[in-house]
Amino acid sequence: xxxxxxxxxxxxxxxxxxxxxxxxxxxxxxxxxxxxxxxxxxxxxxxxxxxxxxxxxxxxxxxxxxxxxxxxxxxxxxxxxxxxxxxxxxxxxxxxxxxxxxxxxxxxxxxxxxxxxxxxxxxxxxxxxxxxxxxxxxxxxxxxxxxxxxxxxxxxxxxxxxxxxxxxxxxxxxxxxxxxxxxxxxxxxxxxxxxxxxxxxxxxxxxxxxxxxxxxxxxxxxxxxxxxxxxxxxxxxxxxxxxxxxxxxxxxxxxxxxxxxxxxxxxxxxxxxxxxxxxxxxxxxxxxxxxxxxxxxxxxxxxxxxxxxxxxxxxxxxxxxxxxxxxxxxxxxxxxxxxxxxxxxxxxxxxxxxxxxxxxxxxxxxxxxxxxxxxxxxxxxxxxxxxxxxxxxxx
Ligand code: CTP
Numbered sequence: 001x002x003x004x005x006x007x008x009x010x011x012x013x014x015x016x017x018x019x020x021x022x023x024x025x026x027x028x029x030x031x032x033x034x035x036x037x038x039x040x041x042x043x044x045x046x047x048x049x050x051x052x053x054x055x056x057x058x059x060x061x062x063x064x065x066x067x068x069x070x071x072x073x074x075x076x077x078x079x080x081x082x083x084x085x086x087x088x089x090x091x092x093x094x095x096x097x098x099x100x101x102x103x104x105x106x107x108x109x110x111x112x113x114x115x116x117x118x119x120x121x122x123x124x125x126x127x128x129x130x131x132x133x134x135x136x137x138x139x140x141x142x143x144x145x146x147x148x149x150x151x152x153x154x155x156x157x158x159x160x161x162x163x164x165x166x167x168x169x170x171x172x173x174x175x176x177x178x179x180x181x182x183x184x185x186x187x188x189x190x191x192x193x194x195x196x197x198x199x200x201x202x203x204x205x206x207x208x209x210x211x212x213x214x215x216x217x218x219x220x221x222x223x224x225x226x227x228x229x230x231x232x233x234x235x236x237x238x239x240x241x242x243x244x245x246x247x248x249x250x251x252x253x254x255x256x257x258x259x260x261x262x263x264x265x266x267x268x269x270x271x272x273x274x275x276x277x278x279x280x281x282x283x284x285x286x287x288x289x290x291x292x293x294x295x296x297x298x299x300x301x302x303x304x305x306x307x308x309x310x311x312x313x314x315x316x317x318x319x320x321x322x323x324x325x326x327x328x329x330x331x332x333x334x335x336x337x338x339x340x341x342x343x344x345x346x347x348x349x350x351x352x353x354x355x356x357x358x359x360x361x362x363x364x365x366x367x368x369x370x371x372x373x374x375x376x377x378x379x380x381x382x383x384x385x386x387x388x389x390x391x392x393x394x395x
Contacts, residue, residue: 001028002079002176005110007103008048010038012153013085013119013162018043020084020165022051024172032057032074034103038087062102071102075109080176083107085119085162086144088130094142095133113175115143117168122158139239145171174382179223180389186219187263188212189256189302191231193249195276197294198285207271209233211319211359211377215267216241218381222389227263229255231270249273249299256302265315265388268303275299307338315391317341317384320364323348330364341365341387343372343380363387 004024008017017033024031033048033056045056061070075081083090083103090104094116099105107114116137124130125147134144145168148161162168190212194202209230216228220240227242229252246252249272260266278295303318310316316339320330323346330344344362359380360373365387372383 001030003030003032003077004172005032005034005074005078005081005106005112006048006052007034007036007081007083007086007106008039008043009036009083009085009087009090009103010041011085011087011119011162012042014039014042016162016165017084018047018051020082020168021048023165023169025052027169027173030054032078034058034074034106036090036101036103038089057102059101062105071105072109075106076111078106078110078112080112080172081106081110081114082117082168082172083114084117084168086116088118088120088124088127088133091116091118091130091133091137091144095136095140113141113143115145115168115171115175117145117162117171118147118160119162120147120160121152121154122156122160125158125160135236141239143171143175174221177222179221181219181264181385181392182223184224184264184392185262186216186224186226186265186267186388187256187259188216188219188226188228188267189230189252189270189272190216190228191233192271193231193252193273193299194247195249195273195299196247196280197277198281198283200284203273203276204232205271205273207231209235211380212269213238214377214381215269215384216381218378218385219265219267219388222385224265227259229259229270249276249302253300253302253305256306260306260309261311263314264392265317266303266306266310267317267384267388268306269319270302271321272302273299274301301337303339304337307336310338313395315340315388315395317343317388320344321347326362327364327369330362330369334364334366340391341384343384 008014021031031052035058048056099108137144149159150161152160191209192205192207194204196202216226217238219226229244244255275296276299278297318339320333320342322329326344326346330342334342342364363370
């Protein structure tokens with residue numbers, strides 16, 4: 001079992017941290033709780049020591065006679081440092097490496113992974129200063145959870161609630177898992193493609209790239225060396241992932257072709273255009289000259305290409321976006337494109353598919369099928385990566 005430092009900062013959500021500490025202890029972890037002075041205004045060390053069975057630390061320990069030893073010892077003994085709730089003030093300080101208390105000092109001194117669960121008023125979360133701090137922390141490799149939307153301490157509603165203790169616990173368990181894809185290369189496609197008619201007009205689809213990013217992040221967190229070939233998206237780059245930006249299906253195919261043979265796994269989440277205009281005008285076509293019908297030609301199916309040249313050792317995962325016959329269509333694509341797994345997605349269903357936050361999927365393999373979800377795209381990504389790791393282990 002692992003040793004976890006649980007940092008608690010000021011906020012009403014601090015009481016939920018008591019439940020989190022209790023759950024972690026019940027799953028057999030050693031939990032060292034560190035309270036900031038602001039946290040002490042909401043909860044006491046005694047609440048935590050009662051559930052963790054260990055003493056809780058405060059800033060007075062940093063400045064005590066053995067203070068030097070306390071923060072270094074805690075920082076180095078930890079397998080994971082969790083800060084829940086993480087206040088706006090704490091995020092801002094952590095982003096700048098300010099070490100004005102025991103918890104902030106541990107964050108600087110630890111070689112372990114750090115996971116932060118922000119909780120604050122919606123305006124504070126949305127403030128550019130907080131968003132800058134979060135972006136910096138993520139770039140530095142810290143895991144910053146998204147706060148949830150709902151009822152806030154002020155009585156208003158908005159984004160800023162700390163996720164429930166059981167949700168944070170799931171993240172903790174996921175973060176502590178051994179890197180099952182260490183030393184392996186994973187190639188992912190994501191997002192839409194654009195097929196230009198002229199410089200100001202194109203054919204595309206509503207894909208956001210969120211599924212590709214979620215899969216790429218799950219692979220990265222499993223220790224893989226990840227390349228994400230992605231079409232035009234508004235979403236920010238995920239740190240620790242090599243991102244190759246492309247526009248058209250042809251560019252995506254080229255980017256995949258140059259990297260495919262080195263990949264241990266290829267996961268095609270992209271919504272690639274199936275057709276493109278036969279001709280692309282370099283100059284804008286005037287309205288009066290626009291044709292009522294557009295001559296089109298097929299694009300290359302990237303996943304099918306990969307399936308036709310794949311090696312036995314490689315694992316191939318595709319998606320099937322369907323509005324009917326989900327299982328049958330997913331199975332057809334599994335065989336036709338020589339995949340190990342096809343993730344079927346009913347895009348006609350509310351809460352699934354394009355641009356949705358959550359997905360209900362059907363995982364179809366040669367051995368059978370199983371329902372996954374409703375789950376967040378990240379959770380679906382985790383399931384895919386677990387499948388890939390399992391297959392790679394068998395080879
Ligand atoms: N795909 C691809 N290149 C294409 C088209 C699709 O790599 N030119 C991949 C997608 O990334 C996805 C899978 O193929 O993993 C299935 O895509 P989907 O749009 O569901 O199916 P199609 O093959 O286009 O089939 P159909 O239109 O018959 O449903």
